[in-house]
Amino acid sequence: MKPYTHFTKTLSFSSKFQRSIFTKSQNDSTLPSDIVNVTDEFISIFTIRPFSPNNPELINLAPKLTNKVVETVLNNFKSWRVAHAFFIWASNQSGYKHNIYTYNAMASILSRARQNAPLKVLAQDVVNSRCFMSPGALGFLIRCLGSLGLVEEANMLFDQVKMMGLCVPNSYSYNCLLEAISKSGSTDLVEMRLKEMHDHGWGYDKYTLTPVLQVYCNSGEFEKALSTFNEIYNQGWVDEHVFYILVMSFTKWGEVEKACELIERMEDCNVRLNEKTFCMLIHGFVKESRIDKALQLFDKMKKSGFAPDVSIYDVMIGGLCKTREREKALQLYLEMKESGKKPDVGVLSKLLSSCCDEGELTHLLKESWDEMDAQTVTVLCNSVMSVLVNNGSVDKAYNLLQAMIRGETIPNVGVEMLFNFKGKVFPNTSSFSIVIDNLLQDGKLDLALSLFRDMIQIGCKQNVLLYNNLIYSLCNSNRLEESYELLKEMEQSGFEPTHFTHNSIFGCLCMRQDVLGALNLVRKMRAHGHEPWTKHSTLLIKSLCKNGKVVDACKFLSDMVQEGFLPDTISYSAAMNGLLNNQEVDLALELFHNICASGYCPDVVAYNIMIKGLCKAQRIAESEQLLNEMIMKGLIPSCGRPKAALVHFRTMKQEGMKPDIFVYVALLSAFLSDLNPLLAFEILKEMVDEGNFPDPVDKNYVVVRDVISKLSEDTQTALHETLSVWIDVPGFKKHIFSVWIDVPGLKKHILLVSE
DNA sequence: GTAGGGTTAG
Secondary structure (H helix, E strand, O other), X not given: OOOOXXXXXXOXXXXXXXXXXXXXXXXXXXXXXXXXXXXXXXXXXXXXXXXXXXXXXXXXXXXXXXXXXXXXXXXXXXXXXXXXXXXXXXXXXXXXXXXXXXXXXXXXXXXXXXXXXXXHHHHHHHHHXXXXXXXXXXXXXXXXXXXXXXXXXHHHHHHHHHHOOOOOOOHHHHHHHHHHHHOOOOHHHHHHHHHHHHHOOOOOOHHHHHHHHHHHHHOOOHHHHHHHHHXXXXXXXXXXXHHHHHHHHHHHOOOHHHHHHHHHHXXXXXXXXXXXXXXXXXXXHHHOOOHHHHHHHHHHHHHOOOOOXXXXXXXXXXXXXXXXXXXXXXXXXXXXXXXXXXXXXXXXXXXXXXXXXXXXXXXXXXXXXXXXXXXXXXXXXXXXXXXHHHOOOHHHHHHHHHHHHHOOOOHXXXXXXXXXXXXXXXXXXXXXXXXXHHHHHOOOHHHHHHHHHHHHHOOOOOOHHHXXXXXXXXXXXXXXXXXXXXXXXXXXXXXXXXXXHHHHHHXXXXXXXXXXXXXXXXXXXXXXXXXXXXXXXXXXXXXXHXXXXXXXXXXXXXXXXXXXXOOOHHHHHHXXXXXXXXXXXXXXXXXXXXXXXXXXXXXXXXXXXXXXXXXXXXXXXXXXXXXXXHHHOOOOOOOOOXXXXXXXXXXXXXXXXXXXXXXXXXXXXXXXXXXOHHHHHHHHXXXXXXXXXXXXXOHHHHHHHHHHHHHHHOOOOOOOOOOEEEEOOOOOOOOOEEEEXXXXXXXXXXXXXXX
């Protein structure tokens, strides 16, 4: 293949695309010897520095410039800068004019070097110099532009050369253009060019429809993507790349089932999955917690002759550790080692973090002890501390950290071998975070604070999260002054407080009913663009009202409006309720009407509050009027219809949404008070199965705990044990609850165990 | 890596 003709050859697209435009020309052994001499001289002059246009040798050589010489010389430079300098120099020589092959040679070099600016200029030069080109050469240049994302330039070039009669684009040129546009995600433009192509009488082929599929996938136009795929499929044009595009999109959209169906279809038409597709799918499935599917694919991948690399092992092992399938994770770990792949620190720390006991920890550490550097040991120490902390041994983790700080050995942790490592193991920020965060959760605030001070001592970098967590805990302990000090220190150290930092303090001020302090902070928050959380404002209003300070509560609400933070219906409801409880019925009504006039739509709860208050004040007529108003507005008296809620809940899950703990707890309590323990149990089981369980500090924890004990006492859910399912709920440390349930056809026994 | 707030019995 001659270097100056290879552009006209039809290039194959898709996976071969990168290779084909970036492949360097063949060597010049096929060129006549005089040309070889000239090119060699140019190359040596331009690579010898400093380059000077006045170089007499160069001036002598200039008349020998031809397009063939320039193209060959360009493809022999190692640096795009030198190539560009030569290209520009050549452009300025009298008697010489670039042709499309020299332009394209330069374009290819610039595109490979990702040099957008000079490539843009080059594309414009091609047009300005009225350079003729074949449809293939146009396609080549378009693809260079497309690979740098210069879609607008590609479109402009295409139209200009067509209009000026420099080229009559054919279907290949159109395919190149479609490929370039598809990267931008502009479906409109793709559809427009497709129509244009059709109007010119050009037919479609695989390389036309592949970018069309790509653009629909990129822009999430599911239906259109599918119909394009079907067209490709029906024409028998499906290849690995087409499947790759669609499978990747399904995976990205979380449609793992559809991706699986597609794989089966793919196998039916004898198209193999390529390595890239395998890797991507495995990542996608693990991300969606579909370890079963990921494992299947992993096996298939190996059977297809692809050797998984460390990153695939890493993601598989990580996924298995997450779903607590330690046996399988360890199996893969061994397989990995046997196949000669060295488990890296990522794999090791995932395995370590999922260890259940310290014996296992030590075993794993011993196995992988050789050739570890200091940083690796620190990361592993951190994993060990995570295990200790998750097992409830914060004290041991604390001791380990202290030993790291002092460079000592501590025999009682069971991981003393860590300290037989070549000397000191330095703790990093994450070492401190693991221990400090857990001390805070355990209420050991002062110990956490002293560790935080140690961090400064040994010069370990602090971070926003640590500051936030400490400030949050101080605020929760009503240690407001210290939290202000920490905030000051945080700002002085160059850390920008987040809305969480400010809201922690705002919460504390609200808890203290410090209205002035709260308003002052709100002003500061406004300057930072931080929104105060309504739960705090509402709490303040409630407590003020409870103490008879209804006027202050209303003043606070209007001050918040002044500061630009409009309270929501919930805060207003709290205030109305407070006014009513303090016999300020008229003020409550006034507030109610005011907020309606300001465009708020009071909800059922707000109406309930007012209706109840008016009834209590013997103002029955007004109360009935409000009730009618409420029904007129279509508001149904309250959300005791858990079965209707369950329908929404099911839809929600089908749509792929993950209900959070509040939704579960709402359903649980509703079914229980609706005397439907069977459904309550079903929801409980689902909740636990999905790893959703409230933290002991969460107020939902108490609700769930009560639900469980009620279920265990209920006669409908009495003991009929045929099948035992053990669910170990993390955080369920101090209580033992047993639940037995007899669901027709599904007999289960759940035992929530303590540690 | 931070929403979860307001009513309702006795």
